[in-house]
Amino acid sequence: MREIGFDSKKYLVEQSRYILERVNQYDKLYLEFGGKLVDDKHAKRVLPGFQEDIKVKLLQKLKDQAEILICLYAGDIERNKIRGDYGITYDMDVLRLIDELRGYDLSVNSVVITRYNNQPATNAFINKLERRNIKVYKHEAIENYPLNVEKIVSNEGFGKNEYVKTEKPIVIVTAPGAGSGKLATCLNQLYHESKLGKNAGYSKFETFPVWNVPLKHPLNIAYEAATVDLGDVNMIDSFYLDHYGEMAVNYNRDVQTFPVIKRIIEKITDQESVYKSPTDMGVNQVKAGIVNDEIVQEASRQEIIRRYFQTECDFKKGLVDEEAVNRINLIMEEIDLKPEDRTVVTPAHAYAEKFETSAKGPAAVIALELPTKKIVTGRTTSLMEASASVILNAIKSLAKIDDDIHLLSPIILETIQNLKKNEMHMKDYSLDIREVLLALAISAVTNPTAQCAYEKLVELEGTQAHSTVMLSKNNEQSFRNLGIDITSAAVYPSEQLYHQ
Structure with missing residues (x-):
C-alpha cells in the first residue's frame, strides 16, 4: 500500500474556506486556475494521497456560485501542441475537459480563443465548437502586452476584445496548459466589469510552487523540473518579504510581472490594489494538507527523476531544446540525484x-x-x-x-x-x-x-x-x-x- 503524505479531505476544507473568504470581498471574483483542473497527475505523484480530481470536488462544493471559462491560445492549435500526460493536442484536451466538467455537473460558460488572428486551424476548431453549441469568444493579441499599460487599459486594448457574459459570483478561468492567456482573459473581464460599474476582483489558484514551504524543498524543485520547457524558476517573492518581513516562494514570471499587473488592475479599478505581492494574489492552501513531509520529499525526488527521463526523450523527439536538457541536468545535480536512484x-x-x-x-x-x-x-x-x-x-x-x-x-x-x-x-x-x-x-x-x-x-x-x-x-x-x-x-x- 502506498504511503500517504497528504490529506485530501483536510486540504479540501481549508482550500474552499479560503476561496470563499476571497469571494466575499467582491461582487464577482475571476479565479485563474493554474495547473490541471481535472486529473492533476503531477500533484498526485508528488503529494501521495492527493486525489487527482480534488480540484473538481472543490468546484462541486462551490458549483452553485461558480461557472467556468476555458482559454486556449490560437498558436497552440496551429502547432498541434501536445499535452504530455494524455498524448493529445491542446484543442482535443479542451473537448475532453468540457466533457469531464459536464460529467461533474459543472457549468462551462464558454471557450475563449486568445491571441486570435484568423488562423486557419483555429477557425476550423471554432467551427467545431460552435456547431456543438459551445459559445466561443475571440481575443486578439494586444501589442506590447503587458508593458503598454495605457494602451492595454483602453478602447484599443481590452476594449476591442469581446466581453464574456457571466452570471455567477465566481468565474473559474482555466486552460489545458501554461501560456494559454488565462491572466489576460481575467484582466480583460475586470476591464469590462469596471465599465459596467461592478466591483470585480482577481485571484490566482496555482498549486505549485507552494508559497509557504522552503524554496529548495524537493516539492518546489519538482515544479521547476516539470516546467523546464517553460523556463520557470522558483524564487523568493521580494515584494512579500519587503512588506511582511517573511519568506514566500513564487516563480520568476509572477514576480517579474507583478508591478505591471498591479498597475493594470489599479488603472482598471481606479484605486490602489489590495495586493502587496504576487503571493497575495494566490489562494493556495496545499501546505495545510501535508501530513508527512518526508514522504512528500521522497515522492518529489522521484518525480524529478521521471521528469529528467521525459525531458531527455522529448529532446530526442525534437519537442524541447537543449536549454531544457541543461536545466533538468542542473536540477538533478542541485538535489544530488542520479537516474539510477529510480x-x-x-x-x-x-x-x-x-x-x-x-x-x-x-x-x-x-x-x-x-x-x-x-x-x-x-x-x-x-x-x-x-x-x-x-x-x-x-x-x-x-x-x-x-x-x-x-x-x-x-x-x-x-x-x-x-x-x-x-x-x-x-x-x-x-x-x-x-x-x-x-x-x-x-x-x-x-x-x-x-x-x-x-x-x-x-x-x-x-x-x-x-x-x-x-x-x-x-x-x-x-x-x-x-x-x-x-x-x-x-x-x-x-x-x-x-x-x-
Missing part, C-alpha cells in the same frame, strides 16, 4: 545487457516494481512487445501463477499476429499491451487462471516502470490508463525514421 532503471538495463543489439535495434526491456517491491521484467520478442510482456509477468507474479503456465493460448496470439501481418499488412506485428489485454479479457471468461490474473490488473496502479527504449504512443497511453508511471531511456527502438 529503482527500476538499473534492473531494466542490466537485463537488456544480456541480449545482443539486433539489426533492428537495441534490446527492448521494461522493468516494473510491484507493490510487493519485487521487480519483474519483460522484453520484446517476435511474439509480443516488452510492454505487453512485462504486464503479463507482473499480474502472474501478483496472482502467484507459475512462470511456466500460459495465461493465453499460443493459437489465439498467433491468430491475432497473423491478422496484423497478413490481412492488415502491418510491418510491425508483435503484440502490444492493448491487444494482449483484450486477449486476456476474452480468455478470462472461460479460463479461471486467466481470470485470476486479470483481476490483478487493478493492483498495478501507482507502480513504477522503466523501459530501455522509447515507447510507441499506444503503449505509453496504455501504461497511463493502467496508472503505471513509466519512464524511458532516450533511445529509439530501431533505426527506422518513422516510429509510431
Whole structure:
C-alpha cells in the first residue's frame, strides 16, 4: 500500500474556506486556475494521497456560485501542441475537459480563443465548437502586452476584445496548459466589469510552487523540473518579504510581472490594489494538507527523476531544446540525484545487457516494481512487445501463477499476429499491451487462471516502470490508463525514421 503524505479531505476544507473568504470581498471574483483542473497527475505523484480530481470536488462544493471559462491560445492549435500526460493536442484536451466538467455537473460558460488572428486551424476548431453549441469568444493579441499599460487599459486594448457574459459570483478561468492567456482573459473581464460599474476582483489558484514551504524543498524543485520547457524558476517573492518581513516562494514570471499587473488592475479599478505581492494574489492552501513531509520529499525526488527521463526523450523527439536538457541536468545535480536512484532503471538495463543489439535495434526491456517491491521484467520478442510482456509477468507474479503456465493460448496470439501481418499488412506485428489485454479479457471468461490474473490488473496502479527504449504512443497511453508511471531511456527502438 502506498504511503500517504497528504490529506485530501483536510486540504479540501481549508482550500474552499479560503476561496470563499476571497469571494466575499467582491461582487464577482475571476479565479485563474493554474495547473490541471481535472486529473492533476503531477500533484498526485508528488503529494501521495492527493486525489487527482480534488480540484473538481472543490468546484462541486462551490458549483452553485461558480461557472467556468476555458482559454486556449490560437498558436497552440496551429502547432498541434501536445499535452504530455494524455498524448493529445491542446484543442482535443479542451473537448475532453468540457466533457469531464459536464460529467461533474459543472457549468462551462464558454471557450475563449486568445491571441486570435484568423488562423486557419483555429477557425476550423471554432467551427467545431460552435456547431456543438459551445459559445466561443475571440481575443486578439494586444501589442506590447503587458508593458503598454495605457494602451492595454483602453478602447484599443481590452476594449476591442469581446466581453464574456457571466452570471455567477465566481468565474473559474482555466486552460489545458501554461501560456494559454488565462491572466489576460481575467484582466480583460475586470476591464469590462469596471465599465459596467461592478466591483470585480482577481485571484490566482496555482498549486505549485507552494508559497509557504522552503524554496529548495524537493516539492518546489519538482515544479521547476516539470516546467523546464517553460523556463520557470522558483524564487523568493521580494515584494512579500519587503512588506511582511517573511519568506514566500513564487516563480520568476509572477514576480517579474507583478508591478505591471498591479498597475493594470489599479488603472482598471481606479484605486490602489489590495495586493502587496504576487503571493497575495494566490489562494493556495496545499501546505495545510501535508501530513508527512518526508514522504512528500521522497515522492518529489522521484518525480524529478521521471521528469529528467521525459525531458531527455522529448529532446530526442525534437519537442524541447537543449536549454531544457541543461536545466533538468542542473536540477538533478542541485538535489544530488542520479537516474539510477529510480529503482527500476538499473534492473531494466542490466537485463537488456544480456541480449545482443539486433539489426533492428537495441534490446527492448521494461522493468516494473510491484507493490510487493519485487521487480519483474519483460522484453520484446517476435511474439509480443516488452510492454505487453512485462504486464503479463507482473499480474502472474501478483496472482502467484507459475512462470511456466500460459495465461493465453499460443493459437489465439498467433491468430491475432497473423491478422496484423497478413490481412492488415502491418510491418510491425508483435503484440502490444492493448491487444494482449483484450486477449486476456476474452480468455478470462472461460479460463479461471486467466481470470485470476486479470483481476490483478487493478493492483498495478501507482507502480513504477522503466523501459530501455522509447515507447510507441499506444503503449505509453496504455501504461497511463493502467496508472503505471513509466519512464524511458532516450533511445529509439530501431533505426527506422518513422516510429509510431
